[in-house]
Amino acid sequence: MSTIFELSKPGRRGVSLPRLDLPERPLEELIPKRLLRREPPGLPEVSQPDLVRHYTRLSKLNYGVDDGLYPLGSCTMKYNPKVNEDLARLPQFKFAHPLQGEELSQGILRLMFELGELLKGIAGLPGITLQPAAGAHGELVGMLLIKKYFEERGERRTKILLPDSAHGTNPASAHTAGFQVIETPSDERGMVDLAGLKRNMTEEVAGIMLTVPNTLGIFEEAILEVAEVIHKAGGLCYFDGANLNSIVGRARPGDMGMDIVHFNLHKTFSTPHGGGGPGSGPVAVTEELEPYLPVPVVARKGERYYLDYDRPKSIGGIHSFYGHFAVMVRAYAYILMLGDEGLRAVSGSAVLAANYLKERLKRTYKLPYDRLCKHEFVLSGKGLGNDVRTLDIAKRLIDYGFHPPTIYFPLIVEEALMIEPTETVSKEELDRFIAALEEIAKEAKEHPQLLKEAPHNAPVRRLDEVRAARQPILRAELRPVRR
Numbered sequence: 340m341s342t343i344f345e346l347s348k349p350g351r352r353g354v355s356l357p358r359l360d361l362p363e364r365p366l367e368e369l370i371p372k373r374l375l376r377r378e379p380p381g382l383p384e385v386s387q388p389d390l391v392r393h394y395t396r397l398s399k400l401n402y403g404v405d406d407g408l409y410p411l412g413s414c415t416m417k418y419n420p421k422v423n424e425d426l427a428r429l430p431q432f433k434f435a436h437p438l439q440g441e442e443l444s445q446g447i448l449r450l451m452f453e454l455g456e457l458l459k460g461i462a463g464l465p466g467i468t469l470q471p472a473a474g475a476h477g478e479l480v481g482m483l484l485i486k487k488y489f490e491e492r493g494e495r496r497t498k499i500l501l502p503d504s505a506h507g508t509n510p511a512s513a514h515t516a517g518f519q520v521i522e523t524p525s526d527e528r529g530m531v532d533l534a535g536l537k538r539n540m541t542e543e544v545a546g547i548m549l550t551v552p553n554t555l556g557i558f559e560e561a562i563l564e565v566a567e568v569i570h571k572a573g574g575l576c577y578f579d580g581a582n583l584n585s586i587v588g589r590a591r592p593g594d595m596g597m598d599i600v601h602f603n604l605h606k607t608f609s610t611p612h613g614g615g616g617p618g619s620g621p622v623a624v625t626e627e628l629e630p631y632l633p634v635p636v637v638a639r640k641g642e643r644y645y646l647d648y649d650r651p652k653s654i655g656g657i658h659s660f661y662g663h664f665a666v667m668v669r670a671y672a673y674i675l676m677l678g679d680e681g682l683r684a685v686s687g688s689a690v691l692a693a694n695y696l697k698e699r700l701k702r703t704y705k706l707p708y709d710r711l712c713k714h715e716f717v718l719s720g721k722g723l724g725n726d727v728r729t730l731d732i733a734k735r736l737i738d739y740g741f742h743p744p745t746i747y748f749p750l751i752v753e754e755a756l757m758i759e760p761t762e763t764v765s766k767e768e769l770d771r772f773i774a775a776l777e778e779i780a781k782e783a784k785e786h787p788q789l790l791k792e793a794p795h796n797a798p799v800r801r802l803d804e805v806r807a808a809r810q811p812i813l814r815a816e817l818r819p820v821r822r
């Protein structure tokens with residue numbers, strides 16, 4: 340496909356404006372000469388239909404949550420209500436500026452304050468910051484809070500425990516905050532091995548990071564015992580709540596003895612994501628950790644909302660201004676719109692959809708941890724025959740019109756296929772997905788070449804993924820547009 344620059348023809352226009360009915364004046368009279376361009380900006384010159392068709396064609400090369408099932412494990416690629424997009428684009432929000440001051444931002448501050456209160460309720464914890472820009476950023480904040488907490492107490496604790504079923508960002512966050520990461524093993528049921536945990540929990544350990552449900556989609560049944568082991572030895576518990584659609588409205592991390600929880604507003608609470616767009620990773624904490632939260636904190640005095648910078652024990656600022664506000668608007672609207680009952684329905688549907696898929700697919704694919712799952716589960720692509728691998732299955736799914744699941748993660752399952760259908764998918768679509776995977780398993784036996792060479796119907800065939808990551812070509816070599 341051509342780029343918009345290659346479609347350019349000198350003199351083509353996408354708009355027709357009426358002739359100027361005022362005397363024309365030289366540009367220099369209107370704009371100071373030093374501010375005038377010396378060269379034309381080199382924009383493409385195309386007609387309106389060419390422009391619209393170009394971008395419409397481009398959009399069809401892509402696959403998104405508005406096209407169909409996007410079962411990327413751990414990512415919660417669900418459909419998000421469009422009304423929340425409209426709300427985030429209200430002119431009063433869209434044209435607000437962080438420097439306009441508190442007096443002119445009372446509605447915005449109130450929204451942030453109330454969102455914070457709602458999230459505290461969902462977490463079951465009394466302190467919150469909405470500043471972190473993403474889940475992993477929330478994790479980093481959590482780790483810095485733990486660090487500060489022990490510094491204040493004069494304790495030297497340099498290690499963080501991480502189960503081998505943790506999300507990949509967890510060890511990265513702990514490491515970035517300066518902790519040494521100690522892996523603690525899972526048992527044969529896919530949960531934290533308590534005996535192993537007790538062995539690893541020493542006086543040098545600051546705490547544990549738990550992905551709940553873990554990356555196998557399994558709820559940590561012994562979470563109260565885990566919290567007890569950690570707390571008894573003086574440590575703190577971090578709950579990675581990025582996949583809160585698994586328990587929201589039913590169980591609260593604070594009630595499970597967790598000290599810190601991060602949310603992924605862009606997964607659970609209605610902001611479309613993927614492609615690295617703005618996210619939001621609020622962090623809720625216990626009363627003990629509240630003084631260390633990043634500055635500013637959104638606060639209220641009587642009827643007035645303000646940004647509280649007067650927090651001497653704070654770990655400091657972690658974002659310019661106050662994080663990604665438009666994501667907060669969507670989350671606020673989504674939570675209010677659903678209410679308690681709606682939030683319960685979210686986790687109910689997410690868990691039901693995942694278990695339905697799991698039970699049907701385990702007839703055809705290996706399910707190494709065969710248990711009731713939460714929002715997701717992990718199959719293995721091993722054993723289909725003819726040397727077919729998980730990568731081949733994933734690529735062939737594209738031909739069937741589905742986005743592939745997360746693959747080769749978590750590492751504790753060989754040839755992993757990590758599937759999260761989310762709560763916004765119909766039974767009919769789940770059945771279509773099951774049928775596609777069953778068909779693919781049959782093809783693996785009868786026509787393995789079909790899988791090895793897949794995808795066949797996609798805009799691009801199989802990519803060299805290592806090269807794509809190592810030598811990305813991010814710029815087209817184009818001749819400049821001449822006027």
Ligand SMILES: *Cc1c(COP(=O)(O)O)cnc(C)c1O
Nearest residue numbers: 413473474475506508550581618
């Ligand atoms: C997505 C995810 C994260 C990271 O969130 P980002 O917003 O991508 O930084 C962390 N933990 C879990 C369990 C996740 O699913």
